[in-house]
Amino acid sequence: MGEKLVVNGVFVLGVSLMLLGSLSLGLGAKTRHFKWDVEYIHWSPDCSSNSSEGIVMAINGQFPGPTIVARAGDTINVELTNKLFTEGVVIHWHGIRQIGTPWADGTASISQCAINPGETFVYRFILDKAGTYFYHGHYGMQRSAGLYGSLIVNVAEGEKEPFRYDGEFNLLLSDWWHQSVHEQEVGLSSKPLRWIGEPQSILINGRGQYSCSLAAQYSNSSVEQCKFSGTEQCAPQVLRVLPTKTYRIRLASTTALASLNFAIGGHKIVVVEADGNYVQPFAVPDIDIYSGESYSVLLIADQNPKENYWVSLSVRGRLPKTPQALTVLNYITNHASKVPSTPPPVAPLWNNYTHSKAFSNKIFALIGSQKPPILARRRISLLNTQNKINDYTKWAINNISLVLPSTPYLGSIKYGLTHNSLDYKQPPETFPIDYDIMVPAKNPNATHGSGVYTFRQNHVIDIVLQNSNALKANESEIHPWHLHGHDFWVLGYGEGRFDERNVKDLNLKNPPLRNTAVIYPYGWTVLRFVADNPGVWAFHCHIEPHLHMGMGVIFAIDVHKVGNVPRQALACGLTANMFFENKP
């Protein structure tokens, strides 16, 4: 609070915006101010003995970063200072639509310039609706380096959730490698490719156990029983519950790679929210959660209160080389260290996609939710392929592997600065009719490009995400796709190549609204969204190394309608020339 003189102008502006905000958003909406410093710190998220020198990207010395808790309609004001020595930084507010504030979306080279070391950037935006969200780095692979945290948006004052609970827990899920992120990035950008492999640990709220197990007594391996005093960086956070009470468990996955299965031994859970949208409640023994997704589930503590139970996360969709992550559901009558009397839940087999698809197909919008428009104006089919460009391994969409420019698109498109290093002519809207998605491509070569699709405001767009065989025979991977600036309706999933005969099976009655949706191996997923938020938005696979290898596209929506972009967001590349030297 000491820098009043310096920030006075900003402060006055802040007050007037606040007044406007409270006028349009009703009583009770607040502006919440945060001052964050991003820096590397020594930290060992999984207490691995050979990575005691581990480092993470932290905010104000915390890993994961501070949890923001706010209400729908609130304005968030984060003054972010880059205290890294040699890298830029940005933060993306995952699931927040940034209505009218596309420059606050936190995507380097797309919505803003990376913030340079020593510089401060102010993210100021409105939380448009209640839900379970998170934030994370969106520059290079900084999310993999640990730059993430939770963003919990409660309903506005006087509003009610459509379900009841007595208490809540918040679990932010991630994965962790002992190899440094720099080493990972270099490996992925080398020829031949040096793949990062599977994560060493799954983390729950930034905590995992690598060299010991909470459930060693149930394990066949020689791994030791964990002994924690509770103060260790990797000590698990126990979920303490009172018998018969109902708890909301918020789950959000910011994994770099891992798809996860969440279960609580002996208990069923009821899914009520997905990506900040209410779903028709349904009970399941376990749920799959992909990177970029969030859920709220309800748990009734209705089992034997003399026992404790396992909370488990297991890897799905890839070879299970990462140990199951565990913590304990502790009925408060017992000691938290009491080991559950049964072994941890056994996850479905890693490649049992029937199980995963059955779960996806149970998710419907809560009755009474907004329905999608009946017709779309345009359909874009995006073929996901693994490719070669000059012997480098890449991912491409309709044969274009995404490369980001030095001038953020929000600036270069808004100001018509077309002499970008990459021209942004419309990329293909479909792929060859004879492309066989079941086998490796006959010609695996792709090109680098900008992948910018241009939409008019309020047009209804259908997207067909089409999966295919990767470079190796009999290999097709899961890709969770995440859209910035909008939610979309998930109209359906299917096998093989999408064609017109599948249209009649799409769900227009009660499809769930999401911001992330998965494509299954050799399958397709159809999404519908209304392009109602002018700006430039990333749409990409949320697997960090896949995005790094080009797996994404850009949606530009009536960019000329975007209001004044704060200059600090565009103080690089051609827009910097324009602003500061007055010559574009």
Ligand SMILES: [Cu+2]
């Ligand atoms: Cu992917």
